[in-house]
Amino acid sequence: MTIYSRIVGTGSYLPAKVLTNRDLERMVDTTDEWVFTRTGIRQRHVAAEGENASDLALSASRRAIEAAGIGPQNIGLIVVATTTPDMVFPSTACILQAKLGIKGCPAFDMQAVCSGFVYGLGAASQFMGTGQYKYALVVGTEVYSRILDWQDRSTCVLFGDGAGAVVLKQDSAPGIMSCHLHADGSYAGMLSVPGTVSGGKISGRPLLQMEGSTVFKFAVKVLEEVAEEALAANHLRKSNIDWLIPHQANIRIIKATARRLGLSMEKVVTTVDRHANTSAASIPLALDEAVRDGRIRSGQHVLLEGVGGGFTWGSVLIKW
Numbered sequence: 001m002t003i004y005s006r007i008v009g010t011g012s013y014l015p016a017k018v019l020t021n022r023d024l025e026r027m028v029d030t031t032d033e034w035v036f037t038r039t040g041i042r043q044r045h046v047a048a049e050g051e052n053a054s055d056l057a058l059s060a061s062r063r064a065i066e067a068a069g070i071g072p073q074n075i076g077l078i079v080v081a082t083t084t085p086d087m088v089f090p091s092t093a094c095i096l097q098a099k100l101g102i103k104g105c106p107a108f109d110m111q112a113v114c115s116g117f118v119y120g121l122g123a124a125s126q127f128m129g130t131g132q133y134k135y136a137l138v139v140g141t142e143v144y145s146r147i148l149d150w151q152d153r154s155t156c157v158l159f160g161d162g163a164g165a166v167v168l169k170q171d172s173a174p175g176i177m178s179c180h181l182h183a184d185g186s187y188a189g190m191l192s193v194p195g196t197v198s199g200g201k202i203s204g205r206p207l208l209q210m211e212g213s214t215v216f217k218f219a220v221k222v223l224e225e226v227a228e229e230a231l232a233a234n235h236l237r238k239s240n241i242d243w244l245i246p247h248q249a250n251i252r253i254i255k256a257t258a259r260r261l262g263l264s265m266e267k268v269v270t271t272v273d274r275h276a277n278t279s280a281a282s283i284p285l286a287l288d289e290a291v292r293d294g295r296i297r298s299g300q301h302v303l304l305e306g307v308g309g310g311f312t313w314g315s316v317l318i319k320w
């Protein structure tokens with residue numbers, strides 16, 4: 001008998017501080033009008049000093065665990081998708097495990113940049129398929145404010161901090177219907193933070209750099225491709241998608257993807273206006289919002305799709 005997994009709880013967390021485009025006008029040579037018309041972003045949240053990826057993850061996880069109606073001690077596996085870990089090691093997943101007050105279960109980080117959550121969900125659902133785990137916690141958490149060059153207007157206006165989490169439960173029926181993951185490392189230079197720690201010093205430049213328009217075109221292309229791939233694998237049509245939750249980087253990318261898939265924007269969950277691009281956190285943040293406000297309902301098909309540095313991209317198709 002095939003063992004599937006189902007999302008039984010979602011949660012999210014946004015840091016208290018809000019930075020609007022108007023605030024950014026006072027920091028770099030930009031305008032609210034430029035940022036909004038090019039990206040759809042109006043504001044983003046920024047973590048407080050000392051507030052780390054594991055802290056954001058903890059708040060989101062507690063909400064997801066509560067929504068699942070279980071306690072932290074029931075969690076059998078922790079996967080944390082992040083590109084902005086608390087430290088080089090231990091993993092943010094291990095730090096989160098300790099903050100949740102549990103021990104013993106496997107906990108590891110997933111590094112796939114903005115595709116991290118779909119990679120993490122894909123990995124966790126494969127683990128669940130072994131039947132060894134009843135519940136898994138999958139989190140996307142980011143503090144991109146720490147890896148931005150706040151003097152570079154072409155990148156600092158685009159990103160924000162936040163976290164989202166889901167609890168997976170073992171089930172005899174999907175749940176998670178399919179997961180398709182991809183990568184092409186030949187595009188590594190297109191979007192990167194080309195720095196590391198070496199000999200007690202920072203080597204390279206540990207700030208985000210991006211070839212914006214190349215990334216834009218790549219994202220639109222692969223977001224359409226992975227949606228088609230997921231539908232074909234499940235013998236579904238575009239009209240069967242009840243909700244599309246794409247990575248939230250730019251409303252123009254999201255609209256172009258929806259157009260190519262023939263989907264009305266009413267079927268697309270968007271948070272980019274208020275959260276900006278929160279990388280691995282963007283999909284679970286949007287998912288939590290649409291679950292909690294009642295848009296996503298039992299029996300519906302929900303397609304998650306991510307794309308980001310690496311390059312990495314992928315989809316997870318869910319029957320809710």
Ligand code: UT7
Pocket residue numbers: 029030031034035038039114153154155157191211212213214215216219249250253277279307308309
């Ligand atoms: O998370 C996964 C990956 N990330 C993404 O998916 C992001 C993908 N890329 C994008 O969203 C868009 O390419 C951007 C929003 C980054 C840029 O939009 P664009 O329409 O591709 O603009 P552009 O890069 O062609 O820049 C147009 C102009 C440039 O000026 P010139 O050379 O035309 O005079 C930039 O210097 O806009 C200028 N510019 C700005 N102006 C005001 C760049 N950033 C800003 C800014 N404010 N913040």
